[in-house]
Amino acid sequence: MRTQIAVIGSGYVGMSLSVLLAQHHDVSVYDIDPNKVRSIKEKKSTVIDEDIQDFLNNTHLNLSSTENIIEAVSQKEFVIIATPTDYDDKTDKFDTSSVDHVIKQVLNINSAATIIIKSTVPVGYTNEKCIEHDFKNIIFSPEFLREGKALHDNLFPSRIIVGQKSKAAVKFANILKDCSKDKSVQLQFTDSSEAEAIKLFANTYLAMRVAFFNELDSYSLSNNLNSKDIIEGISLDPRIQKGYNNPSFGYGGYCLPKDTKQLLANFSDVPQDLIKAVVNSNETRKSFIASEILKLKPETVGVHRLVMKHGSDNFRFSAVKDIINILARNKVKIIIYEPLLTKDEDLDFELKNDLNLFKTTADIIITNRISDDLIDVAHKLFTRDVFREN
8 A cells, every 4th residue: 555755855864765655656856956956856856866767767766756745745754854964063953844844734734744854953852853743753764875786785784773762753764664676675764763773973083984994095105105004904804893994084975073172062961082092183184185286386286076975976075175275275276077066056166077188287186986087197196095996
């Protein structure tokens, strides 16, 4: 039996969930961006994700899109909120205004619906909203998705966690499980605050691991040691293993920077050293990388891609952007190769999307991850990518 579901927001989380659920249920996607609504109607993904586009092209989906929130939410059993919650450095917490607004809209339109929050929120947020609106059917369910692999990670989830133990929570968890390709995936039901904490602590642990191997690499680079050999030897320990061990310019993307800062803010009244160190370490790494580039005394530095990794289209929180700013403050000329940008967009630096011209113009080319189109200029490359993987 098909369930009526609305998804609010069509970024990586909303788009991948919509496609996942539309395999077996009726899904209506609402977005304030008419271009995204139009893209979904035309069976075009709103994000770069090969699996999503393949499903849109080749799989029968019960999927619709609309700019009308009433049309999207009316008579739906579940309303999934997947709107952005960027971290606000001025307030030291997530900006949950978009989630706040959607909750109020849903309650005015369809108070019989169960609201599922997929947006990342501070610990305690969902419980506060339930009390504020005197409404119990607000559930937080964390997502654990990679940019560019969001549908894959929904089809093969590491776990499904739902922050409530009600019948509605059990039904929603089983809907996710039934739509996945891994029927043995483990389900966990917690209270809302514990589910919120799981999300923040999981991402902070991953950020900590990235920071650890980056600091190892900083030590190796400073002492003329082979990072790859050291990391491979460490990773042979079964307690450590491979994964998240490839050095980078710093952790970035949409989740890790903001989630670590939010967790640190949640620790305001709790003694801690490690969480703050994870946040600070990332800034130290970016400064160190910039200083190593400056030691080479380049006149023109070419930045190959602003995206953090292959298969992603998000560079809003890319670590390389901070490195660019440090170099620019030191009077280094910056040119950028980023096919996802056009010359019409507001840029502070020169964009060269002719790859050959980009290669010949730059003295040094910095790239967070090596791609095959840079092999011919290996002598110009500055990268810390030792494993050629994301």
